Amino acid sequence: MTRNILIVAGDGIGPEVMGEVERVIGWFNDNRKFDAKIENELVGGCCYDAHGVAVTDETVEKAKRADAVMLGAVGGPKWDNVPYEGRPEAGLLRLRKDLELFANLRPALCFAALADASSLKREIVEGLDIMIVRELTGGVYFGEPKEITDLGNGERRGVDTQVYTTSEIRRIAEVAFDLAKKRDNRVMSVEKRNVMKSGVLWYEEVKTLHGEKFSDVKLEHMLADNCAMQLVRNPKQFDVIVTDNLFGDVLSDIASMLTGSLGMLPSASLGAKDASGKACAMYEPVHGSAPDIAGTGAANPIASILSFAMALRYTFELGADADLLEKAVDKVLADGLRTGDIMQPGMKKVGTKEMGDAILAALAKLNG
Numbered sequence: 001m002t003r004n005i006l007i008v009a010g011d012g013i014g015p016e017v018m019g020e021v022e023r024v025i026g027w028f029n030d031n032r033k034f035d036a037k038i039e040n041e042l043v044g045g046c047c048y049d050a051h052g053v054a055v056t057d058e059t060v061e062k063a064k065r066a067d068a069v070m071l072g073a074v075g076g077p078k079w080d081n082v083p084y085e086g087r088p089e090a091g092l093l094r095l096r097k098d099l100e101l102f103a104n105l106r107p108a109l110c111f112a113a114l115a116d117a118s119s120l121k122r123e124i125v126e127g128l129d130i131m132i133v134r135e136l137t138g139g140v141y142f143g144e145p146k147e148i149t150d151l152g153n154g155e156r157r158g159v160d161t162q163v164y165t166t167s168e169i170r171r172i173a174e175v176a177f178d179l180a181k182k183r184d185n186r187v188m189s190v191e192k193r194n195v196m197k198s199g200v201l202w203y204e205e206v207k208t209l210h211g212e213k214f215s216d217v218k219l220e221h222m223l224a225d226n227c228a229m230q231l232v233r234n235p236k237q238f239d240v241i242v243t244d245n246l247f248g249d250v251l252s253d254i255a256s257m258l259t260g261s262l263g264m265l266p267s268a269s270l271g272a273k274d275a276s277g278k279a280c281a282m283y284e285p286v287h288g289s290a291p292d293i294a295g296t297g298a299a300n301p302i303a304s305i306l307s308f309a310m311a312l313r314y315t316f317e318l319g320a321d322a323d324l325l326e327k328a329v330d331k332v333l334a335d336g337l338r339t340g341d342i343m344q345p346g347m348k349k350v351g352t353k354e355m356g357d358a359i360l361a362a363l364a365k366l367n368g
Helices: 014-031 045-051 057-065 088-098 112-117 166-181 197-213 224-233 245-258 302-314 319-334 352-367
Strands: 003-010 036-041 068-073 103-109 129-135 147-152 155-159 186-191 218-223 240-243 266-270 281-285
Touching: 003 014, 003 057, 014 036, 014 068, 014 302, 014 352, 036 057, 045 088, 057 088, 068 088, 068 302, 103 166, 103 245, 103 302, 112 319, 129 166, 129 245, 166 186, 166 197, 166 240, 186 197, 186 224, 186 245, 197 218, 218 224, 224 240, 224 245, 240 245, 266 302, 281 302, 302 319, 302 352, 319 352
Parallel strands: 003 036, 003 068, 068 281, 129 240, 186 218, 186 240
Antiparallel strands: 103 129, 103 266, 147 155, 266 281
């Protein structure tokens, strides 16, 4: 059975890191009978330059038909002054919305070899393994009204609306509980119920679902500002964190820096399964387009490669292949290879392609 993967590399370092992902996919085709067909399309600023929109209708339809979408990064100062609806990020948001990718999974895993690269002390982050489950298609990023209005007398008012429904909260919480059962069986639900009515609803609905279906999972609740502090103070207290779109955006970036670099972290955005069992899915690194180093061959491809490992695990249900790829990355780091963003004294600095070469070599060795 041929697997169909759509690659939308995007802007900045996106094409460079996704180029290494293509090489890894090719290795799995040749050595693990993966049998994937790759198609490439534009998204973000490059798509705006070519078509006047951040993503075309045709690309969205291809994404819906694909088994998995691999995205690089979008945006950059080149497009700071384009119309709001044409901004590069609009392409990413449309893909998430039209593919109904409501569950964003962001692991924060600290590789042993990188514990000293974190801005926190080794004992705080060594062995860190958190999964942040972020609701992705609701909340303040999509709520209406969303507007800027002129009030007169030189005053303007900006409005964004935080909106959640019972079904939106329950379905993301269910993902978190299911993941926890495969991990350490603990969920921390995060909101701001002390000042936000949507937070009250979030708290009540997660608590109700827990009692109905997941009472065997340990559930705790924490306010979002406290969670941000606790991630820096004692991150290993967490297993699975489930939260809304806005707080998930902020907290996952905080968690990413605990691991040493944004260049190390993958993510998965998953939809619900249809009647045939197919679910739309998009996988992307957490890092941005890094236009300052684009084209220099210095970008770290590991987050994108680990995003493909997540695709192997969650879309293609090839856990052994995902484990193999993650072990290959671990081996390369243990051998002392580093891109600039994770460089440490005494290590060997390499570029994007050299890191890809090393991971491919490690795959070959581990594969026997």
